Amino acid sequence: MNTAQFIPIFASVVAAATPLAYAAFGELVTERAGILNLGVEGMMLVGAIAGFAVASQTGSLSLGFAAAILAGILLSLIFAVLTLTLQTNQVATGLALTLFGVGLSAFVGRSYVGMSLNGLPKLDIPVLGDIPFVGPLLFHFDIVVYGSLALLFALQWFFGRSYWGLVVRAIGESPASAHAIGYPVIRIRYLSILFGGAMSGLAGAYLSLAITPMWVEGMTAGRGWIALALVVFATWKPMRVLLGAYLFGGVTILQFYGQGMGVHVPSEILSMLPYVVTIFVLVLISRNPKTILLNQPMSLGQSFYPHS
């Protein structure tokens, strides 16, 4: 493969990986606080349509992304109120959030089907972008891609070095102990759920504003679920989330390049790959129960209400 082929392939791997990374980063924070939110797919879809609708009404991509983040936060707020304040079952509520998001996005999106707009532009970074090979390879992405790297370092620092990161981790391990020491368990769980919602909304908008700048019903095609699997695959570690996202990005774009590279497999079969690979890596990582037990936040999925 020569460089002329490699650069566009690499670029599309990164593009496919970016929404997965954002959604998985968000879910990682939520899960580290001990909350399992299965509504990622629904929040991504609502983020996608909210972003697309606002961007095409106002003509501003920034407003589109902002609307998507806001929509994700609002949706996750429903989840937070139900699971944290009303003590509902997290699995059932997360499923409800996804089903609701699918319905809501299809409903709102009806009038936007078939429209298109100018997608998010790539940054033109002076000097660095002009370096042969490396320039077009590494310094020719849009700002959201660079944002995902910044987010990675921010999360690394937050969970590894900061006081509040440790508090979040403590709450995820044992909310009862954290509450006894005096940490605001419910408030922090609220914030981590809202952060997850914001990132899912942003991830959805990246699909509808950057990768394919249009709205298609159900356009996330299971990426929210793959993001959930990524968090398990990454054993709740930010760095591995990003690596996993790139792995899946690679698998996702295989279907587009497989045909071109002379692989004669029907496109439907190639499209199965991301889902099959997801199952495969989940098996790999959960095969050893200790891997999960040692890394999964102990209170994941369990309700907690502080009885003062």
Next chain:
Amino acid sequence: MPNLERRAQPSMVMMFASPVIAAVCMLITGYLLFTLLGKEPLHAFWVFFIKPLTTAYGIGEWLLKATPLILCGLGLAIGFRASVFNIGAEGQLTIGAIAAGGVGLYFNGVNAPWILPLMMLAGIVGGMLWAAIPALLRTRFNTSEILVSLMLVYVAQLLLGFLVQGPWRDPDGFNFPQTKMFTESEMLPLLMEGLRTNISFILALLLVAASWFYSHKMFAGFRMQVSGLAPAAARYAGFSEKRNVWLALLISGGMAGLAGMGEITGPIGQLQPVISPGYGFAAIIVAYVGRLHPLGVLLASLLMSLLYLGGETAQMELGLPSAVTGLFQGLLLFYLLAADIFINFRIKTRKRPLEQAEPVKPALSEELT
């Protein structure tokens, strides 16, 4: 929660009132939504919820659409009771349809009475096999059945797409992605002339009874329920968790497969790229709204089926997007989950001294009586 206090024991009244409250809240939201969309809300209500049921044909369609929901919902409810979360019923339904359709296409034109039962068997086995994958991975490799069963939905749908575009496409079908129509002997017999409702509805009713017998009268059903409500107690009693996972997934997979077979040998009559408007996912809502009880599943299926039917009628008569159905369905589950808080809590009306509260009865004994 300043104004709520925990009940001494879960309220049975609220247990049954909660789905009704949820449905009423959904209707109120619908009223506001219709108003917002500039429709006369009462007229829209009439079109959505009453008009479809004013003709015999409409009632037939109502029962027809309820059938796959009942079948999938019954199976999922059995699993959910044991805390086994099969959320891939849509995929098992698709594979059931593929397996049944494959048999039907292979014997196309043979016209023998054994073909339909064979297709039914293939549908059930197909759904079971598809559900066996998450069961195997969960019991053998400790992998989340939620994610695996969900991923397999996409794989199943792509497989169906591949088959009807490629090897199974009808050669005389003007290149449409669909198979040959099934012949008379491969179609489920209709209940009444002029309606599309077929005997799978009767079958679904029989399975409601069978499912009630299984989960409320048989030891196997009891074991699964204990495992769901009190995993530690189930382990102490020596109930096998693996057996529960297998049973839950095989039963729900088989039922979903049967639902898929019923769709292609009933209202559709052939294999197409899309054979279900999300019945397998709607069945999750059905199971919860039906309180994981077979009779409840039946009632919830009728309500959800009416939402599908009303969505179609409203699209034709009022120009409302049919996606409004999915919106209502999601809202219904949200309201249900929120209303469920009153099962365990009540609104505090006056200060009660703590000593007067009745002793807490274990919830388990309540559930099992």
